[in-house]
Amino acid sequence: xxxxxANGLYLGAQYALIALGLTxxxxxxxxxxxxxGQMYVLGGFVVYEVYGLMKLPFVVALIAAAATLAVLxxxxxxxxxxxxxxxxxREESTMLLAAGVAYFLxxxxxxxxxxxxxxxxxxxxxxxxxxxxxxxxxRILVAGLAIAFIVAFILMMQYTKPGRAMRAMAQDRTxxxxxxxxxxxxxxxxxxxxxxxxxxxxGLLVTITGVNSGIGGPISIKAFMMVMIGGAGVVGGAIAGGxxxxxxxxxxxxxxxxxxxxxxxxxxxxxxxxxxxxxNGLMGKPWG
Amino acid sequence: xxxxxxxxxxxAVAVFLAAVFVAIPLAIAATxxxxxxxxxxxxxxxxxxxxxxxxxxxxxxxxxGQGAWALVGGYASAVLVTTYGWSFWLSLPVxxxxxxxxxxxxxxxxxxxxxxxxxxxxxVLTEVARLTxxxxxxxxxxxxxxxxPTPGAIRLFGVTLVPGFETFANRNAPFYFxxxxxxxxxxxxxxxxxxxxxxxxxxxxRQNEELASSMGVNVPLLRVVAYAISSFLGGIGGAIFVAIAxxxxxxSFTINDSVNFMLNCFLGGLGFVFxxxxxxxxxxxxxxxxxxxxxxxxxxxxGVMILLMLVLPNGLLSLRWPSRGRP
Numbered sequence: 001x002x003x004x005x006a007n008g009l010y011l012g013a014q015y016a017l018i019a020l021g022l023t024x025x026x027x028x029x030x031x032x033x034x035x036x037g038q039m040y041v042l043g044g045f046v047v048y049e050v051y052g053l054m055k056l057p058f059v060v061a062l063i064a065a066a067a068t069l070a071v072l073x074x075x076x077x078x079x080x081x082x083x084x085x086x087x088x089x090r091e092e093s094t095m096l097l098a099a100g101v102a103y104f105l106x107x108x109x110x111x112x113x114x115x116x117x118x119x120x121x122x123x124x125x126x127x128x129x130x131x132x133x134x135x136x137x138x139r140i141l142v143a144g145l146a147i148a149f150i151v152a153f154i155l156m157m158q159y160t161k162p163g164r165a166m167r168a169m170a171q172d173r174t175x176x177x178x179x180x181x182x183x184x185x186x187x188x189x190x191x192x193x194x195x196x197x198x199x200x201x202x203g204l205l206v207t208i209t210g211v212n213s214g215i216g217g218p219i220s221i222k223a224f225m226m227v228m229i230g231g232a233g234v235v236g237g238a239i240a241g242g243x244x245x246x247x248x249x250x251x252x253x254x255x256x257x258x259x260x261x262x263x264x265x266x267x268x269x270x271x272x273x274x275x276x277x278x279x280n281g282l283m284g285k286p287w288g
Numbered sequence: 289x290x291x292x293x294x295x296x297x298x299x300a301v302a303v304f305l306a307a308v309f310v311a312i313p314l315a316i317a318a319t320x321x322x323x324x325x326x327x328x329x330x331x332x333x334x335x336x337x338x339x340x341x342x343x344x345x346x347x348x349x350x351x352x353g354q355g356a357w358a359l360v361g362g363y364a365s366a367v368l369v370t371t372y373g374w375s376f377w378l379s380l381p382v383x384x385x386x387x388x389x390x391x392x393x394x395x396x397x398x399x400x401x402x403x404x405x406x407x408x409x410x411x412v413l414t415e416v417a418r419l420t421x422x423x424x425x426x427x428x429x430x431x432x433x434x435x436x437p438t439p440g441a442i443r444l445f446g447v448t449l450v451p452g453f454e455t456f457a458n459r460n461a462p463f464y465f466x467x468x469x470x471x472x473x474x475x476x477x478x479x480x481x482x483x484x485x486x487x488x489x490x491x492x493x494r495q496n497e498e499l500a501s502s503m504g505v506n507v508p509l510l511r512v513v514a515y516a517i518s519s520f521l522g523g524i525g526g527a528i529f530v531a532i533a534x535x536x537x538x539x540s541f542t543i544n545d546s547v548n549f550m551l552n553c554f555l556g557g558l559g560f561v562f563x564x565x566x567x568x569x570x571x572x573x574x575x576x577x578x579x580x581x582x583x584x585x586x587x588x589x590x591g592v593m594i595l596l597m598l599v600l601p602n603g604l605l606s607l608r609w610p611s612r613g614r615p
Contacts, residue, residue, distance in 0.1 A: 093597065097594065107589075108587060225408075262419075265419040273397070279400050
């Protein structure tokens, strides 16, 4: 059982970081970023190129992945989403644009990096054993890094000026603008930050599970689920949703093992029942 | 409706029917491109499913879950035909009704969600349908159901109304007529629905659910009704598709299909009943044309899509809706 909980926490830390990026973009821009999974994949491939092929230190690779995705996010916001939000009459249009971007990134990643499953060498060797708990050190390190990123993100949102500005924007865009917050700029920053978080997780996880160009869509779906469980647009909700999904997955895979591959089916159905009772998730605001 | 406008509509319908049932088959016979029968049947069936999505748009919800109902309908028909030996013609309406019934059960809770939440949950629903098909014993898991017999003859009092499809030299031709006829029926039904009292109630719900509710519109009931009709169309489309392909797998309708159904509606224009038909035709043939570009197909397709959104974010035929106001 300890093993199951440890696995759940490890998964949850990754998932929470993915969900944070998605929820940040949603909170600031009201955009449902369909391309989040693809951004994750891109981050994974950047680390594969820099750490796996060019043999540079892992930290450098991770920074490269974060920088690439931040630039990509900023460019997408500046040249696509901002324009469409301004011109479109219905905010759903951005969803369509995001779906287009997701397809585009899918195709581009496939063309650039090929369809093979890619992995890199371990960042640290060895296995941590305690009682009947067995965890490879690299998983512990990756989970630790993920938690460190989450804490850093929360501290930034709480105590820095850009963080305060973005929280104000998420609460009420117009009021924030009236108070002198440059909303256009912080929209750009938020989008870049959200994309960066997706890239960071991709970069972290490539060392353990590897990456291939087809997993973007499924990752996006998982991210949507976490955000729905926790409530869209709320930082605490994203973290809670991530850990809950990680835990459910870990427990489900153990408990439902004998019934075949039904874990996700059960999770989906449980989530629908949960949403019927709490349509806005654990801590979400009412929407629409 | 004035007389001249009525005459105009009748003429338009006559032209449409003549084109679909006379001109296209004649053109195909003349050019010998019988493969087009299959392509056009696919367009017709996808248009039926997209029509369902359009109806959910009409009540103000973005439905990215139509693939789920196409899959459910396809499996319902396939199981009835292969396991229980039903005739395809009987299994078709039953598959549609089964989808409608199931969607009522699912719709009751999820239709309480709005905006992005509803979209996300319907997207997840597509995945639920796929996983269910993988897990249930009756659907035969990942191996799917294959070698489904083609639809047989319909005989009434000894008179053959529709000959069995196996008697045709080219089986795709009768399927084309079946799909085109179903598409015509479904869109005629949709048009009638939108112009009925129910359609006005749906439009009222789209503009403001609270306001409609305060006027005495039974919003929770009506949105389930709309969703059931939408899923019925999805199930019908899926069931005929399976009959053409003679096989169904859990991956027959995936999230990509669900997204495409939504795109068809957007492209064709949301304010126009026949929009999904146009959107499906354009998207399907656009995708087919790009096939020649090989590995760049998806890149170009999505690039064009992004450009379209930049230039025409409100859709090709967008008849503007009164804005609901930002929440």
